[in-house]
Amino acid sequence: MSYYKISDLEQYFKHYKKSVREPRKFWGKIAEENFLWYQGWEKVFEFEMIKGEIKWFLGGKVNIVKNCIDRHLSKRGDKPAIIFEPNSIEEKEQIITYNELYTRVAKMANVLRSQGVKKGDRVCIYLPMIPELAVAMLACARIGAIHSVIFAGFSAAAVNARVKDCGAKMIITADGSYRGAKTLQLKTIIDEAIKEETSVEKVLVVKRTGEEVSMKEGRDIWLAPLYEEAEETNIAEIMDSEDPLFILYTSGSTGKPKGMVHTTAGYMVQTAYTFNNVFHNNDDDVFWCTADLGWITGHSYLLYGALLNGATTVLFEGIPTYPDAGRFWSIIDKYKVTQFYTAPTAIRSLMTEDYEHVTKHDLSSLRVLGSVGEPINEEAWHWFNDFIGKKRCPIVDTWWQTETGSIMISPLAYVTPAKPTYATLPLPGIQAVLMGEKNTEITGNQVMGSLCIKFPWPSMARTIWGDHERYIKTYFSDFPGTYFTGDGALRDEVGYYRITGRTDDVVIVSGHNLGTAPIEDAINQHPAVAESAVVGYPHEIKGNALYGYITLKAEGTSRDRENVRKEINQLITSHFGPIGKLDKIQFVDDLPKTRSGKILRRILRSIATNEMDNFGDTSTMINPEVVQHIIDNKL
Numbered sequence: 001m002s003y004y005k006i007s008d009l010e011q012y013f014k015h016y017k018k019s020v021r022e023p024r025k026f027w028g029k030i031a032e033e034n035f036l037w038y039q040g041w042e043k044v045f046e047f048e049m050i051k052g053e054i055k056w057f058l059g060g061k062v063n064i065v066k067n068c069i070d071r072h073l074s075k076r077g078d079k080p081a082i083i084f085e086p087n088s089i090e091e092k093e094q095i096i097t098y099n100e101l102y103t104r105v106a107k108m109a110n111v112l113r114s115q116g117v118k119k120g121d122r123v124c125i126y127l128p129m130i131p132e133l134a135v136a137m138l139a140c141a142r143i144g145a146i147h148s149v150i151f152a153g154f155s156a157a158a159v160n161a162r163v164k165d166c167g168a169k170m171i172i173t174a175d176g177s178y179r180g181a182k183t184l185q186l187k188t189i190i191d192e193a194i195k196e197e198t199s200v201e202k203v204l205v206v207k208r209t210g211e212e213v214s215m216k217e218g219r220d221i222w223l224a225p226l227y228e229e230a231e232e233t234n235i236a237e238i239m240d241s242e243d244p245l246f247i248l249y250t251s252g253s254t255g256k257p258k259g260m261v262h263t264t265a266g267y268m269v270q271t272a273y274t275f276n277n278v279f280h281n282n283d284d285d286v287f288w289c290t291a292d293l294g295w296i297t298g299h300s301y302l303l304y305g306a307l308l309n310g311a312t313t314v315l316f317e318g319i320p321t322y323p324d325a326g327r328f329w330s331i332i333d334k335y336k337v338t339q340f341y342t343a344p345t346a347i348r349s350l351m352t353e354d355y356e357h358v359t360k361h362d363l364s365s366l367r368v369l370g371s372v373g374e375p376i377n378e379e380a381w382h383w384f385n386d387f388i389g390k391k392r393c394p395i396v397d398t399w400w401q402t403e404t405g406s407i408m409i410s411p412l413a414y415v416t417p418a419k420p421t422y423a424t425l426p427l428p429g430i431q432a433v434l435m436g437e438k439n440t441e442i443t444g445n446q447v448m449g450s451l452c453i454k455f456p457w458p459s460m461a462r463t464i465w466g467d468h469e470r471y472i473k474t475y476f477s478d479f480p481g482t483y484f485t486g487d488g489a490l491r492d493e494v495g496y497y498r499i500t501g502r503t504d505d506v507v508i509v510s511g512h513n514l515g516t517a518p519i520e521d522a523i524n525q526h527p528a529v530a531e532s533a534v535v536g537y538p539h540e541i542k543g544n545a546l547y548g549y550i551t552l553k554a555e556g557t558s559r560d561r562e563n564v565r566k567e568i569n570q571l572i573t574s575h576f577g578p579i580g581k582l583d584k585i586q587f588v589d590d591l592p593k594t595r596s597g598k599i600l601r602r603i604l605r606s607i608a609t610n611e612m613d614n615f616g617d618t619s620t621m622i623n624p625e626v627v628q629h630i631i632d633n634k635l
């Protein structure tokens with residue numbers, strides 16, 4: 001019996017039960033049968049949740065890049081590993097086979113070693129979505145250096161905070177990057193970020209745009225001449241299962257970002273396993289995840305999960321609207337993409353565009369659609385299903401986090417059923433529970449609570465870099481004995497989970513707990529509405545009342561605002577009764593968002609409650625200019 005691929009619903013339940021009853025056997029077998037180890041482990045896991053101490057595959061020796069590349073070479077050497085689609089449609093794509101990827105990674109690894117990078121050193125990577133980014137991550141992992149990718153849109157201050165926090169020895173960057181019609185100067189931002197003394201000894205610069213850059217003697221080096229000279233083979237470092245693989249920063253609601261530390265073997269085993277099952281992976285597939293490699297979704301599925309399974313993965317440098325709003329659909333057509341994995345924010349924005357952008361392209365290669373990052377509202381779900389998947393592609397609404405490393409709750413394409421706005425069932429190995437006050441588990445169905453996981457899983461982040469106390473406090477203290485996700489969820493009559501948003505997005509109106517995500521979902525069904533965000537603010541009588549920030553579709557802006565207001569509240573009433581009605585509705589041009597597309601409800605809540613002097617950590621915001629505009633027009 002192999003547990004690596006689930007074939008049908010019945011088997012899903014069997015595997016799930018096995019994973020709960022005999023987790024050692026379940027994960028042990030998956031790890032043993034599907035990966036290359038230098039040396040097997042002595043113990044599958046060991047943990048103490050209260051102390052946030054979790055270890056998997058103890059004593060095992062492994063290198064994740066040997067598993068991503070080397071072991072595929074005999075069978076799949078000529079198969080495309082990475083398809084690179086540049087920002088400009090004038091520039092030619094690159095089809096990088098597994099053989100070619102081996103050579104590129106080996107050369108880059110040799111360059112890094114020649115520049116003094118050793119096992120355990122931290123390397124920050126600040127690169128656009130070009131092959132060098134993937135290659136740099138893999139090269140670090142190959143030699144045991146800990147990569148920390150910083151999204152190449154972050155400000156100098158945000159880079160500075162991250163570089164300092166992890167004590168990076170090297171930064172890998174580029175002269176500049178292309179984003180749609182714009183060019184950004186990356187090297188200048190790095191210069192600014194490390195203008196004062198930091199731990200950084202070397203800055204390795206990739207040439208991309210041909211921008212003029214200043215090179216600091218002794219610190220800054222061009223990659224190209226070193227890379228040309230580098231040897232084409234490389235001996236990988238032998239890593240312990242629990243050696244750190246990477247640090248990835250995720251924003252905290254207050255204070256400084258958290259450097260989540262992921263380790264080698266558990267991360268490898270579970271990203272591979274979930275990729276294979278959630279996306280119904282077949283050998284001739286072309287997988288496309290639109291997330292940037294600077295996010296966990298890019299790490300786990302665009303890169304590691306895909307390569308671990310020997311799949312072909314698309315790396316797209318540009319943006320969905322350049323040169324026109326049909327770019328995504330043209331890429332699907334061009335490479336005959338079979339799995340398309342994107343975010344609700346992208347879907348919501350593309351569905352407001354002319355439908356001709358879609359119909360111009362042949363999307364018949366698609367087999368699976370995926371969504372991640374935020375609750376997907378019903379309207380977006382149906383548009384995705386009807387117009388992109390033509391009702392023949394299962395949609396996997398995948399719930400997970402930077403901290404969880406891999407997908408936790410999601411339909412499995414062609415195996416378990418989907419239900420709009422529901423992440424549905426936990427994957428085998430994931431013991432999801434809903435917790436209520438006083439640390440009690442809420443059992444039964446048709447209930448709501450704080451989403452926790454009561455048993456460890458292999459790809460859990462092991463700590464916050466340099467701050468284990470904060471790790472314990474954030475994830476293991478609210479509901480001792482479990483991992484607390486920070487999200488609220490409800491479980492329906494058949495046991496499917498629906499994520500209702502962060503628990504701080506729950507508003508108590510006249511004593512009723514209202515999750516804001518389902519209310520937004522109702523609002524978004526209004527034909528004039530593009531996007532919405534609902535937050536609570538104090539109210540004399542009700543305790544709290546609801547404040548909605550709403551953007552309208554292009555054709556919606558000409559409609560009478562008062563009517564739209566009324567209709568929105570009628571819609572909400574029809575779903576939740578009058579309790580869910582918004583007391584205030586402000587129409588805005590845009591909502592503040594993180595660079596990965598999440599609506600920053602925290603900021604909107606501060607505005608609604610008049611606490612505008614402290615917005616917390618705003619370094620991840622992509623459009624700070626909209627905030628002032630919203631404040632100026634506040635109701």
Ligand code: 6R9
Nearest residue numbers: 372373374375397398399400401402487499
């Ligand atoms: C993978 C990723 C994690 C938070 C998470 C939750 C929200 C992610 C979701 C979802 C509803 C989904 N989230 N996927 N909410 N449905 N399918 O996004 O990681 O950037 O760390 O964010 O995103 O609130 O707790 P990360």
